[in-house]
Amino acid sequence: xxxxxxxxxxxxxxxxxxxxxxxxxxxxxxxxxxxxxxxxxxxxxxxxxxxxxxxxxxxxxxxxxxxxxxxxxxxxxxxxxxxxxxxxxxxxxxxxxxxxxxxxxxxxxxxxxxxxxxxxxxxxxxxx
Numbered sequence: 088x089x090x091x092x093x094x095x096x097x098x099x100x101x102x103x104x105x106x107x108x109x110x111x112x113x114x115x116x117x118x119x120x121x122x123x124x125x126x127x128x129x130x131x132x133x134x135x136x137x138x139x140x141x142x143x144x145x146x147x148x149x150x151x152x153x154x155x156x157x158x159x160x161x162x163x164x165x166x167x168x169x170x171x172x173x174x175x176x177x178x179x180x181x182x183x184x185x186x187x188x189x190x191x192x193x194x195x196x197x198x199x200x201x202x203x204x205x206x207x208x209x210x211x212x213x214x215x
Contacts, residue, residue, distance in 0.1 A: 089113040089204040091183050096209030099173055103213070107168040109183030109206060116140045119187045120196050121166045123157060125179035125211075132182070134197040136168060146193035151177075173213045180208040 095107040109121065119140045126132040136147045136157040145157050156169040166183060184202035195201070 089185065091185060091204055091206035093181065093183050093206045093209040096181060096211045098212045098214065100214055101173060101175055103173050104169070104171045105173065105211060107170065107181055107183075107209060107211070109166045109168075111164045111166070111183075111185060116164065116185065117161075119185050120191070120193070121157075121159065122184045122196060122202055123166075123168045123181060124184060124199055125177075125181045126208075127176075127179040130179075132199055134199070135181070137193055137196045138166060139193065140166075144193055146196065148197070170211070173211075175213045175215055178211060178213050180210050182206055182208045 090112045092110045099105055117140060120137055122137040123135040124132050125135050134148050135151055136155055138145045138157045138159055140159055154172045159166045183206045185204050186202045
């Protein structure tokens, strides 16, 4: 059974930084894709970033490109989301998700429907 556990959320002032972590267990994730999504109050869940676990290739939403960095530590089975220059509009619950896809490109992994396993989420609040 795949389990994903996020941590690292919190309250930060605009312009600050946070690093989220997602520890994965239950499988060997070498052919998996890991994604970060977020959901703000009253809004639909949206894609943030994705990484191929083995290749390390990444893809980002335009709204976070240049500010957020997704990375993984294979030895720790952990994926990170480094968030810099945070803005109030980044306030949301952040979720990690994973799937072992068939044929794909990372650009096609932006839909939440592509992912099979989800964590419980971690709250990020950015104040003015």
